[in-house]
Amino acid sequence: MSHPTPEQLAAAANKCLKDLEQLPALKVKDRLAIPMQEMPSQDPQVRRHNLMEVALGYTPAQAKAEALRCLQCKNKPCVAGCPVAIDIPAFIQAIADGDYQKSVDILKQSSLLPAVCGRVCPQEEQCQKPCTVGKALKDVNQAVSVGRLERFVADWEREQGKVKLPVIKPETGKKVAIIGCGPAGITVAADVRREGHAVTIFEAFHKPGGVMVYGIPEFRLPKVIVQKEVETLEQMGCKIQTNFVVGRTRKLLDLMAKDGFDAIFVGVGAGLPKFMNIPGENLVGVFSANEYLTRANLMRAYDFARADTPIFRSNKVAVLGGGNVAMDAARMAVRLGAKEVHLVYRRSRVEMPARIEEVGHAEEEGVIFHLLENAKRIIGNEQGLVTGMECIRYELGEPDASGRRRPVELKGSEFIMDVDTVICAIGNESNPLLRQTTPGLDHNKWGNIIADASQLTSLPAVYAGGDIVLGAATVILAMGQGRIAAAAINKALAAQPAGQT
Numbered sequence: 121m122s123h124p125t126p127e128q129l130a131a132a133a134n135k136c137l138k139d140l141e142q143l144p145a146l147k148v149k150d151r152l153a154i155p156m157q158e159m160p161s162q163d164p165q166v167r168r169h170n171l172m173e174v175a176l177g178y179t180p181a182q183a184k185a186e187a188l189r190c191l192q193c194k195n196k197p198c199v200a201g202c203p204v205a206i207d208i209p210a211f212i213q214a215i216a217d218g219d220y221q222k223s224v225d226i227l228k229q230s231s232l233l234p235a236v237c238g239r240v241c242p243q244e245e246q247c248q249k250p251c252t253v254g255k256a257l258k259d260v261n262q263a264v265s266v267g268r269l270e271r272f273v274a275d276w277e278r279e280q281g282k283v284k285l286p287v288i289k290p291e292t293g294k295k296v297a298i299i300g301c302g303p304a305g306i307t308v309a310a311d312v313r314r315e316g317h318a319v320t321i322f323e324a325f326h327k328p329g330g331v332m333v334y335g336i337p338e339f340r341l342p343k344v345i346v347q348k349e350v351e352t353l354e355q356m357g358c359k360i361q362t363n364f365v366v367g368r369t370r371k372l373l374d375l376m377a378k379d380g381f382d383a384i385f386v387g388v389g390a391g392l393p394k395f396m397n398i399p400g401e402n403l404v405g406v407f408s409a410n411e412y413l414t415r416a417n418l419m420r421a422y423d424f425a426r427a428d429t430p431i432f433r434s435n436k437v438a439v440l441g442g443g444n445v446a447m448d449a450a451r452m453a454v455r456l457g458a459k460e461v462h463l464v465y466r467r468s469r470v471e472m473p474a475r476i477e478e479v480g481h482a483e484e485e486g487v488i489f490h491l492l493e494n495a496k497r498i499i500g501n502e503q504g505l506v507t508g509m510e511c512i513r514y515e516l517g518e519p520d521a522s523g524r525r526r527p528v529e530l531k532g533s534e535f536i537m538d539v540d541t542v543i544c545a546i547g548n549e550s551n552p553l554l555r556q557t558t559p560g561l562d563h564n565k566w567g568n569i570i571a572d573a574s575q576l577t578s579l580p581a582v583y584a585g586g587d588i589v590l591g592a593a594t595v596i597l598a599m600g601q602g603r604i605a606a607a608a609i610n611k612a613l614a615a616q617p618a619g620q621t
Contacts, residue, residue, distance in 0.1 A: 123484070126160035126176055133157060133181040140188065148191060152253065156262050157186040159477075164484035168454050171338045171422065174481055175239070183272045187216035189253055190264045197250035198266060203600035206230040208247055208266055215269055221282065223273040231270075232310050233303060233599065235278060235345045238271025240336055241596045242444075242475050261476065278348060285355055289316035294613045297322060297381040299366045299554075302330020303595040304387035304586030306349060307602030308609070309358050312385075315610045319358040320381075324365045324388075327418060331389055331587075332595070334418040335410070337448050339455070340478075343417075367553040372561070376581065382616075383581045383609045386569060387602065390548045390587035396440065400498025401544070405432060405506030409441070409449040409545035416452050434541035436460045438509055440495055441545035442472040447479060449543045450487045461487045462537065466494035466514050466527040492516070492527065496534065498542055509537045548592045566591060575605035583609060 136154060143150055160176040161167075167174050178186065190212045198208040207226055214223035227234045247266045248254060254263030277283055294317045298305045301323040313319045327333050329346040354360065366372055366388075375381045393408030395401050412431070415421040421431035437453040439446050442465035453461045463482065465472060468491050472479060483489065492514045499508040513533035516525035550567040562570045562578035568591055569584040571577050577584050585601030587593055 123161075123163055124158065125163075126179075129158055129160050130179045130181060133179060133185045136185045137181055140185075146188065151189055151191055152256055154185060154189045156189065156265060157182040157268070159265075159268055161481075164481075164486075167339065168485050171455055173342050174339050177275055178268055178272045183215050183269060184218070186265050186269055187212045190216070191252050193252050197252060198247045198264075201247040201250045202230075203246065203594075203596045204230045204603060206247075206270075211273070212264065212266070212269055215273060220273050220276045224277045224282075227270060227273065230603075231596075231599065232307050233349055233595065234270045235274035236303070236332060236341060236349070237596050237599070238267045238269075238274055239341050239345075240332075240444075241267060241594055243267035244476060246594075246596065278345070283348070283352065285352065286310065286314050288314060288356060291318070292316045292613065294318065294382045295320070295380060296609060296613075297375045297379075297384045298387065299372070299384065300324075300330060300387040300389060300586075300588075301328035301350070301360060302387055302389050302586060302598065303332065304598040304602040304605075305330065305385065306353060307599045308385045308387065308583075308585070308606045309353055310356065311603060311606030312609055313353070313356050313358050315613075317382075317610075317613060321353070321358060321360045322364040322366050322370075323360060323362045325418065326362050328360050328362060330387075331391075334414045335445070335448070337413065337417055337452050339451065340448065365553070367557040372554060372558045372582070373579070382613055383583065385575075385602075385605055385609065386554065386577070386582065386584040386588060387586045387598070388551065388554065388588050390550050390568070390592050392549050392551045393544065394547045394549060395544050396495060396546065398495060398497050400500055400506070400509075403498055403500040403506045404504050405434075405500075405541045406498060407432070407541070407543045409439070409445045409543055410548065412449055412543050413445070413452060416456065422452075422456055431456060432541060434458045436462070436539040437541040437543060438462045438464055438495070438537060438539045439543045439545055440464050441547075442467065442474055443545065443547070444474045444478055446545035447474045447482050447487075449545050451478075451482055451485055453541070453543070454485050454487065458541070462490055462539065463487050464490045464493050464495060464511065464537075466492065467524060468492060468516060471516075471524040490537075494527070495542070499536070506540050506542055507538075509539050509542055511535055511537050548587070550588055550591075554588075571601075573604075574608035575601055576608060581612070 211223045211226040248263040251263035254260045298321040332346045393410045419429040421427045437458045439450040496510045513530045514527040517528040520526040571584045575583045575585045583605040585605045586598035
């Protein structure tokens with residue numbers, strides 16, 4: 121199947137708009153007949169060898185054609201599917217009208233990171249899932265491309281130099297500590313700072329941005345976009361302290377008792393990787409996806425000639441898992457020069473939780489999928505290096521608690537896969553450091569912090585949100601919890617005099 125060039129897609133969009141101009145008025149049937157605009161992207165054979173962004177973004181003509189597909193439903197089912205309740209029909213209509221500033225202003229009322237969310241959020245499972253267009257065409261993949269349109273206007277704002285700082289209210293004398301500079305922390309910081317409270321963000325890594333920097337590869341989310349958001353926070357007056365591990369550098373409650381913070385938000389994510397607990401996981405050449413991607417994304421380990429933290433040079437890689445992190449790891453392994461990359465997943469493609477677009481990109485780039493298979497043990501040589509992996513085949517049984525059909529082993533179906541690297545991407549859980557060093561901080565059996573509807577934890581004036589509460593989730597869900605927490609913090613601080621917790 122040939123890969124359409126950006127020029128071909130742009131020409132098709134221009135022709136589409138020209139044809140629409142001949143119509144006296146756009147009726148529902150006309151809008152439903154407009155073809156969904158495919159995202160222009162790098163050619164797969166080219167992008168395998170670089171870390172530049174794969175998706176290139178809509179042209180203005182494509183954006184308008186896609187925006188005209190929106191039926192402007194009065195009941196707005198898409199808004200109900202958005203974790204931060206963006207007025208989706210309104211921002212899309214502004215694009216159709218050519219008023220990009222109005223469009224981005226509508227977005228920014230609800231979402232602080234539209235350029236990020238437009239790239240990495242699973243819209244097909246959120247705002248696009250209930251889209252009337254997708255339902256009318258009987259295919260959710262034909263829904264209006266909300267995420268691509270969100271990215272279009274967010275990129276326009278940045279590229280035109282039209283990013284505006286939010287209005288900051290007069291200083292209140294209150295201080296708020298944000299633990300973790302990821303999506304949830306950034307959201308809380310901005311919303312709390314707008315109210316005039318002093319904000320300090322404590323980040324464990326040497327660069328702010330959280331999972332958007334260390335977890336999501338450059339080819340999916342350019343780091344310059346995250347950096348711009350961080351710079352906006354700093355311009356608003358937020359302080360960012362890196363290399364600061366709360367629980368080790370400073371205990372959580374000491375931030376209030378000794379440093380005078382009036383409220384704390386914990387948004388440290390879920391960064392402790394899970395493993396299979398199978399023989400051979402201690403061999404050289406076995407990585408968690410967290411370590412592999414952090415080395416590549418944050419520490420530039422792909423720069424073999426100059427990086428201080430070079431990464432393992434692989435020929436044949438197996439990635440275990442079927443989520444977005446597994447796709448990121450597999451596609452990064454391709455770019456790091458592996459001759460073969462195999463993705464091993466114990467369910468079928470239907471149950472695979474990764475975004476459809478990411479799965480398609482991985483296949484285009486040559487990742488070999490092994491569905492209904494899983495690892496039983498990892499095999500090594502006398503030097504402790506990985507030389508292979510024993511796998512077993514599965515069939516699908518009855519649905520389990522997740523609603524997906526449960527994989528059932530096929531006895532006697534074992535086989536050996538010849539690999540020298542195994543990357544485990546089966547999920548993450550919370551790091552125990554905070555709960556071990558913070559008496560009275562309630563958590564559930566998985567180690568996630570327990571928070572109420574306002575994101576307040578069991579400790580007074582300590583709030584939490586994002587993956588540390590939800591488990592591994594999405595950027596937009598973390599932002600949604602951040603907005604709730606910020607509103608609760610602002611309300612609580614408004615009700616008390618300065619310096620009182």
